Amino acid sequence: MEVLLGSLKDLTLGNVIMFLIGGLLIYLAIKKDYEPMLLLPIGFGAILANIPSSSAIGENGFLTILYNAGISTELFPILIFIAIGAMIDFGPLLQQPFMLFFGAAAQFGIFMTAILARLLGFSLKEAVSIGIIGAADGPTSIYVANLFAGELLGPISVAAYSYMSLVPLIQPPVIKALTTPEERRITMDLNLHKVSKTTRILFPIMVTAVAGLIAPLSVSLVGSLMFGNLIRECGVLEKLSQAAQNELANLVTLLLGITIGSTMVAENFLTIKTLMILGMGLFAFVFDTAGGVLFAKFLNLFLKRKVNPMVGAAGISAFPMSARVIQKIAQKENPGNFVLMQAVGANVAGQVGSILAGGVLIYLVSSMAL
Amino acid sequence: MQDNLITTLWVMLQSLGVTFIGMTIIYSLIKVLVRYFPEDQ
Numbered sequence: 001m002e003v004l005l006g007s008l009k010d011l012t013l014g015n016v017i018m019f020l021i022g023g024l025l026i027y028l029a030i031k032k033d034y035e036p037m038l039l040l041p042i043g044f045g046a047i048l049a050n051i052p053s054s055s056a057i058g059e060n061g062f063l064t065i066l067y068n069a070g071i072s073t074e075l076f077p078i079l080i081f082i083a084i085g086a087m088i089d090f091g092p093l094l095q096q097p098f099m100l101f102f103g104a105a106a107q108f109g110i111f112m113t114a115i116l117a118r119l120l121g122f123s124l125k126e127a128v129s130i131g132i133i134g135a136a137d138g139p140t141s142i143y144v145a146n147l148f149a150g151e152l153l154g155p156i157s158v159a160a161y162s163y164m165s166l167v168p169l170i171q172p173p174v175i176k177a178l179t180t181p182e183e184r185r186i187t188m189d190l191n192l193h194k195v196s197k198t199t200r201i202l203f204p205i206m207v208t209a210v211a212g213l214i215a216p217l218s219v220s221l222v223g224s225l226m227f228g229n230l231i232r233e234c235g236v237l238e239k240l241s242q243a244a245q246n247e248l249a250n251l252v253t254l255l256l257g258i259t260i261g262s263t264m265v266a267e268n269f270l271t272i273k274t275l276m277i278l279g280m281g282l283f284a285f286v287f288d289t290a291g292g293v294l295f296a297k298f299l300n301l302f303l304k305r306k307v308n309p310m311v312g313a314a315g316i317s318a319f320p321m322s323a324r325v326i327q328k329i330a331q332k333e334n335p336g337n338f339v340l341m342q343a344v345g346a347n348v349a350g351q352v353g354s355i356l357a358g359g360v361l362i363y364l365v366s367s368m369a370l
Numbered sequence: 371m372q373d374n375l376i377t378t379l380w381v382m383l384q385s386l387g388v389t390f391i392g393m394t395i396i397y398s399l400i401k402v403l404v405r406y407f408p409e410d411q
Contacts, residue, residue, distance in 0.1 A: 093400075094400055094403075094404065097396075097397045097400035097401060097404075098397070100393040100394075100396055100397045100400075101390075101393060101394075101397070103393060104389050104390045104392075104393040107386070107389060108386075110382075110385075111382040111383075111385065111386050114378060114381075114382055115375075115378060115379060115382060118375055118378040119375065123373055124373045124377060124378050124381065127378055128381070131382075193404075193408075194409060195404070196407045196408060196409045198403075198407040199400075199403040199404055199407045202403055202407070203399075203400065203403060206399050206403070207396055207399070210392070210395050210396060210399060211392060211396075214388065214391070214392050214395070215388065215392075349393075352393070352396065353389060353393060356389050356392045356393070357385060357386075357389045360384075360385045360388045360389055360392070361381070361385050364381050364384055364385055364388075365381060368377070368381075
């Protein structure tokens with residue numbers, strides 16, 4: 001009997017709260033369809049990790065082994081990038097390269113959030129890791145957080161994926177607060193030129209080379225994304241492209257989620273820092289959206305043919321949800337308005353922007369003797 | 371270098387600047403690619 005009750009005796013209030021948090025994440029994944037592929041494994045991982053004397057974690061625990069193999073080494077985020085690269089069609093961006101600037105402007109949340117985190121007492125490395133939630137890109141957040149603030153990986157990942165799933169709720173009020181109905185009704189050019197296959201093939205190779213020369217530490221991130229895209233676009237590796245988009249993406253996502261959940265042990269997770277990180281994550285997404293919209297409005301001061309400023313908000317890299325949100329608002333204001341292609345272009349640019357910003361931050365912070 | 375607010379501001383400013391420069395270079399790159407490889411033969 002004592003053996004049976006052994007674990008129960010060690011159960012703390014913190015463990016119980018973590019069970020509830022794990023249960024909440026599973027509920028949100030199943031009932032609300034909020035990033036189910038990530039939140040469900042994270043929630044279950046949190047439950048596994050908080051069972052007293054759990055054999056899932058610890059020296060020989062399978063989750064610890066997965067953590068050491070896939071997160072500590074940064075292997076899982078890198079593999080996810082190959083899968084994402086294979087999924088992304090850069091066509092809309094190649095048709096409208098101008099959208100790249102929205103992809104840069106919508107990283108504004110990263111910088112504002114990092115400064116806020118530093119003001120709240122976090123170290124520079126922690127602040128950068130928290131700020132990168134504003135990349136609106138889970139693997140980049142995991143990659144940077146693991147490098148600079150491994151102990152904050154759990155809350156940062158939960159914040160990143162939760163707010164990505166809440167983009168349809170976060171972006172519309174920010175956009176509406178910063179734009180007039182007339183601005184939201186602006187139509188955009190629908191006559192986009194075709195992009196040659198040669199351009200599609202050369203693009204990932206050249207971006208990798210350029211990004212690598214600007215920030216060598218971004219090569220892993222940019223290179224894996226672009227490798228996946230090259231597999232997609234080359235036209236002779238259809239099986240590999242499909243494998244990357246399906247089997248690789250699914251398998252690594254499954255392992256990534258449950259492994260991250262295993263870092264959410266009560267004594268590390270139930271802290272004021274976690275609450276602050278969750279709050280700052282929302283702040284990051286709001287400022288990402290605001291940065292994109294305000295940058296578009298600024299450009300409109302000089303452009304003859306105005307840009308619908310909502311497209312700037314799609315520069316956040318929550319792909320493709322953000323583009324859909326923008327199109328929905330545009331059609332609500334003007335049923336004949338079709339800005340989806342531009343918004344997708346900005347959205348894809350946001351993916352490039354977030355990885356570039358992450359790589360640059362890694363390079364800058366790593367090169368400082370702190 | 372000291373870990374303080376000024377350092378953080380400086381890092382963030384550099385990062386924002388380099389991200390924009392990087393995007394400008396990629397923009398130019400796309401323009402060149404589209405110009406020299408306009409369509410498939």
